[in-house]
Every structure is written in structure tokens, then in C-alpha cells.
Amino acid sequence: MKVRVNSLATVVNGLGSNYANRLSIAVLPALLSLLSPDLAWAGGGEDDGAHHLISSIGISILAATIMAFIGHFAKQPLLLAYIAAGVAIGPEMGFSLVHSKxxxxxxxxxxLILLLFMIGLEIDMKKLKESGKALIMSGVFQFILCVLLGLGFFAILGYTIGGGSYDLLYLAVCCALSSTAIVVKLLYSKFELDTLAGRITLGVLVFQDIWAIVVLGIQPNLANPDILQILWSFGKGGILVGMSLLISKYILPHLFKSIAKLPELVLVASLGWCFFICGAANFFGLSVEMGALIAGVAISTFPYNLDVIAKVISIRDFFVTLFFVALGMQIPNPINDLSILAIAGVAALFVIISRFLSVYPILYFLKNGNRVSLLASINLANMSEFSLVIASLGLTAGHIGGNILSVIIFVFVLTSIVTTYMIKYSHPLQAAIGKFLPKLGFKDIASSVEQKAVEDHKEIALLGFFRVASSLVRELQDMKAEDGELLDKIVVVDFNPNVHTKLQAIGVKAIYGDISHMDTLHHAGIHDAKIVISTIPDTILVGTD
Structure with a gap:
């Protein structure tokens, strides 16, 4: 039986600091101005481009809102509603309301930058190490196996390499990568990023990003690969990682400790760090998205990461919505060439099947069991946004024709739509497929790794660390001689860094975060606690709802 001392809803809704809302208002214009310096906030009617930018954003958000309402009432994933909004307002199949894609x-x-930054913040290197061989083997060999399968499959369809054309190679490589943006967004909304299957999925996506960088490094010299150029690309990546880790180890801890009592500054400093590393990545000629991932990983061990995640979500969602609307605008009109749509349909089916042929066997033979192996395969059964970048650059370089780019765009859209439902209903789908696997000789295996990876959720959660909480912990310390495990059953959520240090010293788990944000509470595992106690004095709660 679960006990709730004080109403959790009252605490969440009533604390009312509204930091995220204020920061959204403050940060959004700043980010927009960085992207479009000519955007004059003080009137500036001379720049037609600025007006077009504002108009395009406004129309996109309005269309996304309308489609989201329709999708919500029709009980369809919002991600698909955003893509549909892009189709409706775009120049290809819609009303051409937005011209400047x-x-x-x-x-x-x-x-994408903010999404990958949050992914980096979510990456717990200790937990990734617990996944061990399963993560490394699947991350390394999934891409290679999928490329080999793709080469064979598309060769059967009649595509070739030679004569300056690399259609076969591009199709195989693009179909081997999975979408970080879609997968992480869907798993995050299901709170499954920290499950064993979620961690393996995330690890494979990180490896795929590395493979994508290798491809981008080779691409300019595809006809005559330059080994030195490829090695230099790896070297630049190593320099960026090393620089980030050194700064995060020797400089950032002192900076964050000095501002930890001001959650607004923690968020602003975190975003500043993110865009600083993105700028450094761009300087080295690397992907800014990869820079965002590195920036997140570099500070993922800081006690402030959950609080930053909870506050960045509202800003990230604004831009991610535009990403999917922009994607919808780029979908070609299939009426122009129905054969391309037919090829894309077959290729999309191949992408889904190839994940089960590559990811599932690796995880199964590493004794992860049918459930984890199938869930990871389902999560990865789509095409990556990096594939669109690779294909676009290939078209510019003359490696492929416009018809191949159209096929890849359609495959991305089709797999995005199908796997949105697959991930939403991944557990029933996994159970249905799992019934047939023993008949094929794939008997289920009890996964010892999965048992070890069960989250260490605590039975008692203290929201805030005020006098009541301090007294309770002191009493439990006195009782420790009788029951040494009592302190191990407690988690405290508070954004006072001194409290965090004090509790760590006595062996109590402390999470830095603002309890007025529901995402902070979810990440802290509050939903699994048997007892939740709000220790916030009434004097602080006076005037709140």
C-alpha cells in the first residue's frame, strides 16, 4: 500500500517557481537571434527575410497545433501530426503557405541539437558499462550487418556501383542507420530510456552516429578514399572529446557549484556549454549535433543533469516540432513518379526486417533473452535523419541522382510512420512475436544482465530537505545500528548543493532538481516509491494552489 504524506499534486502544482516558463521567454529570442542576426527586434522592417522567417515559424506552429489537436482526439501519435502539418503547408503537396524551407x-x-544534448545528459556511463558486450557488439556489428544485407538486397533489385554512380552503396548505408530524433523522443515519452532495452537502443544509436561521421568523412573522397583525411577526421573528434572532458572535470564543477542555488543560471550555463561545444565542433569541421551529444555526456555525471533535462524540455519541444514540420514540407509528391513510391515501400519493409536480422541475433546469442532483444530491434526499425543529410550531400557531389534521394526521403517517412506505432505498442508486439520464436529454436533465456539493470528506485522519497526531513534522516542514522539498510531506502530531491554534499557523505541518495517539474520527479523514480513525503514548510507554500 502506498502512502502519500501531503498531496504530491499540491507540491508539483503549487510550488510555482515557473523557472522554465520564464526561461523559455528569455532564451527563445536569444536562440532565434543567434540563428538570424539580421532579425531586428526593435522594428527593423527593412529585412524581408526576417519577416518571412517569423511568418514561416508562425504558420508552422499554427498548423502543427491544429494537426496536433486532430491527432490527439483521433488518438494518433503527435509526431505524425507534425509531419502531416508540414505536408499541408508545404510546396510539394500542400497549399504552399511556407516558401522558405x-x-x-x-x-x-x-x-536536434537540444535533443542530442539531452540524450548526452541521459547517458549514464556506468549503466552503459553494465550492458557490456551486448552494447558494444550490437553497436559495432549492427551497422556492418545492415550494410551487407542492404548491398545484397538492393543488388537483387538491380542497383549497381560503377561508372560514377553509387546508388547501391548509398541505399545500403542510408538504410543501415536509425533515427535518433524519433526513437529517443518516443522512448522518452514512454519513460523507457533507462530500461535495459532502452540503454542498448541508445548505445546503438550513439555508435550509429559515429559510423555516420565516418561516412561523412569518406564521402568527399569516395572515388579515391584518402586514409589520412579519414584519420584526421577521427583525430579532430578525439580532440573535441578530450577538450570537453578536461573542461568538465577541472572548470565546470567550480562554475556550477557557485550558481547551483539559482536554477535559472544552471539552465542558462548548461545551454551555454552546449552551444559552446557545438561551435567548437563546427570549427573542427564536425557535426554540431555530435558536438551537442558530447556536451551532454561531458556533464552527465553532474548532480544537476536531471534539473537541466526537466527545464530544457519545453524549449526543445518547440524546435523539435519545427523539425518534423520541416520534414513534412520536404516529402516529394508521389504522383510524379509512382515507381519511386513502390521502391520506397519495398525498401522500408527491408529496413524493418533488417533490424530483426541484425540486432536480434547479436543480443540473443549474448544471452539477453527474447524480450530485450526484440524490444531493441523494434526500437531501431527506422531510418535516420543522418541518412537524409548523407543522401543530400551525395546528390550535390553527383554520386546519386534525384530519384535515389526521393526514395530515401520516402523510406524515412514510411519507416517513421510505421515504427511510431511499433514503438508505441512495442510490448504487445514483442509478446506476439515472442510466441513464435521458440518454435524456430530461439528459446527464451533468463537475462542476468536485465536483472542487474533494474533501476535502483527507493522506497521512501523526501521532496525538499527542510527541518522535517533533516530530523527524519537524523533519527534513521541513530537507528542504523539496528537496521543498516534504512538509509539506503531513501531518496531526497532538492536543489540545494550543500544538502546534496551532506547527504552523500552519510550514504543517502540525493537528486538535484526542482520538484515543481513533473519530469524531475519521474526521473527520480518517485512513481515507484512506497512513501512520498513533502517536507516543505507551510510558510513556503502560503499563497500557492
Whole structure:
């Protein structure tokens, strides 16, 4: 039986600091101005481009809102509603309400940057190490196996390499990568990023990003690969990682400790760090998205990461919405060439099947069991946004024709739609497929790794660390001689860094975070606690709802 001392809803809704809302208002214009310096906030009617940018954003958000309402009442994933909004207002199949797709694409890139920054913050290197061989083997060999399968499959369809054309190679490589943006967004909304299957999925996506960087490094010299150029690309990546880790180890801890009592500054400093590393990545000629991921990982061990995640979500969602709307605008009109749509349909089916042929066997033979192996395969059964970048650059370089780019765009859209439902209903789907696997000789295996990876949720959660909480912990310390495990059953959520240090010293788990944000509470595992106690004095809660 679960006990609730004080209403959790009252605490969440009533504390009322509204930091995220205020910061959204403050940060959004700043980010927009960075992207479009000519955007004059004080009137500036001379720049037609600025007006087009604002108009495009406004129309996109309005269309996304309308489609989201329709999707919500129809009980369909919002992600698909955003893509549909892009189709409706775009120039290909819609009403051509937005002409400057380039403006939206630039803004949408911030969504990917913030998304990957949050992924980095979520990456717990200790937990990734617990996944061990399963993560490394699947991360390394999934891409290689999928490329080999793709080469064979598309060769059967009649595609070749030679004569300056690399259609076969591009199709195989693009179909081997999975979408970080879609997968992480869907798993995050289901709170499954920290499950064993979620961690393996995330690890494979990180490896795929590395593979994508290798491809981008080779691409300019595809006809005559330059080994030195490829090694230099790896070297630049190593320099960026090393620089980030050194700064995060020797400089950032002192900076964050000095501002930890001001949650607004923690968020602003975190975003500043993110865009600083993105700028450094761009300077080295690397992907800014990869820079965002590195920035997140570099500070993921800080006690403030959950609080930053909870506050960045509202800003990130604004830009990610534009990303999917922009994607919808780029979908070609299939009426122009129905054969391309047919090829894309077959290729999309191949992408889904290839994940089960590559990811599932690796995880199964590493004794992860049918459940984890199938869930990871389902999560990865789509095409990556990096594939669109690779294909676009291939078209510019003359490696492929426009028809191949159209096929890849359609495959991305089709797999995004199908796997949105697959991930939403992943557990029933996994159970249905799992019934047939023993008949094929794949008997289920009890996964010892999965048992070890069960989250260490605490039975008692203290919201805030005020006098009541301090007295309770002191009493439990006195009782420790009788029951040494009592302190191990407690988690405290508070954004006072001194409290965090004090509790760590006595062996109590402390999480830095603002309890007025529901995401902070979810990440802290409050939903699994048997007892939740609000220790916030009435004097602080006076005047709140």
C-alpha cells in the first residue's frame, strides 16, 4: 500500500517557481537571434527575410497545433501530426503557405541539437558499462550487418556501383542507420530510456552516429578514399572529446557549484556549454549535433543533469516540432513518379526486417533473452535523419541522382510512420512475436544482465530537505545500528548543493532538481516509491494552489 504524506499534486502544482516558463521567454529570442542576426527586434522592417522567417515559424506552429489537436482526439501519435502539418503547408503537396524551407530547417536544427544534448545528459556511463558486450557488439556489428544485407538486397533489385554512380552503396548505408530524433523522443515519452532495452537502443544509436561521421568523412573522397583525411577526421573528434572532458572535470564543477542555488543560471550555463561545444565542433569541421551529444555526456555525471533535462524540455519541444514540420514540407509528391513510391515501400519493409536480422541475433546469442532483444530491434526499425543529410550531400557531389534521394526521403517517412506505432505498442508486439520464436529454436533465456539493470528506485522519497526531513534522516542514522539498510531506502530531491554534499557523505541518495517539474520527479523514480513525503514548510507554500 502506498502512502502519500501531503498531496504530491499540491507540491508539483503549487510550488510555482515557473523557472522554465520564464526561461523559455528569455532564451527563445536569444536562440532565434543567434540563428538570424539580421532579425531586428526593435522594428527593423527593412529585412524581408526576417519577416518571412517569423511568418514561416508562425504558420508552422499554427498548423502543427491544429494537426496536433486532430491527432490527439483521433488518438494518433503527435509526431505524425507534425509531419502531416508540414505536408499541408508545404510546396510539394500542400497549399504552399511556407516558401522558405531553409529558414525552418535552420531553426529545426536547434531542435536536434537540444535533443542530442539531452540524450548526452541521459547517458549514464556506468549503466552503459553494465550492458557490456551486448552494447558494444550490437553497436559495432549492427551497422556492418545492415550494410551487407542492404548491398545484397538492393543488388537483387538491380542497383549497381560503377561508372560514377553509387546508388547501391548509398541505399545500403542510408538504410543501415536509425533515427535518433524519433526513437529517443518516443522512448522518452514512454519513460523507457533507462530500461535495459532502452540503454542498448541508445548505445546503438550513439555508435550509429559515429559510423555516420565516418561516412561523412569518406564521402568527399569516395572515388579515391584518402586514409589520412579519414584519420584526421577521427583525430579532430578525439580532440573535441578530450577538450570537453578536461573542461568538465577541472572548470565546470567550480562554475556550477557557485550558481547551483539559482536554477535559472544552471539552465542558462548548461545551454551555454552546449552551444559552446557545438561551435567548437563546427570549427573542427564536425557535426554540431555530435558536438551537442558530447556536451551532454561531458556533464552527465553532474548532480544537476536531471534539473537541466526537466527545464530544457519545453524549449526543445518547440524546435523539435519545427523539425518534423520541416520534414513534412520536404516529402516529394508521389504522383510524379509512382515507381519511386513502390521502391520506397519495398525498401522500408527491408529496413524493418533488417533490424530483426541484425540486432536480434547479436543480443540473443549474448544471452539477453527474447524480450530485450526484440524490444531493441523494434526500437531501431527506422531510418535516420543522418541518412537524409548523407543522401543530400551525395546528390550535390553527383554520386546519386534525384530519384535515389526521393526514395530515401520516402523510406524515412514510411519507416517513421510505421515504427511510431511499433514503438508505441512495442510490448504487445514483442509478446506476439515472442510466441513464435521458440518454435524456430530461439528459446527464451533468463537475462542476468536485465536483472542487474533494474533501476535502483527507493522506497521512501523526501521532496525538499527542510527541518522535517533533516530530523527524519537524523533519527534513521541513530537507528542504523539496528537496521543498516534504512538509509539506503531513501531518496531526497532538492536543489540545494550543500544538502546534496551532506547527504552523500552519510550514504543517502540525493537528486538535484526542482520538484515543481513533473519530469524531475519521474526521473527520480518517485512513481515507484512506497512513501512520498513533502517536507516543505507551510510558510513556503502560503499563497500557492
Amino acid at each position: 531553409a529558414d525552418i530547417a535552420v531553426i529545426a536544427e536547434i531542435g
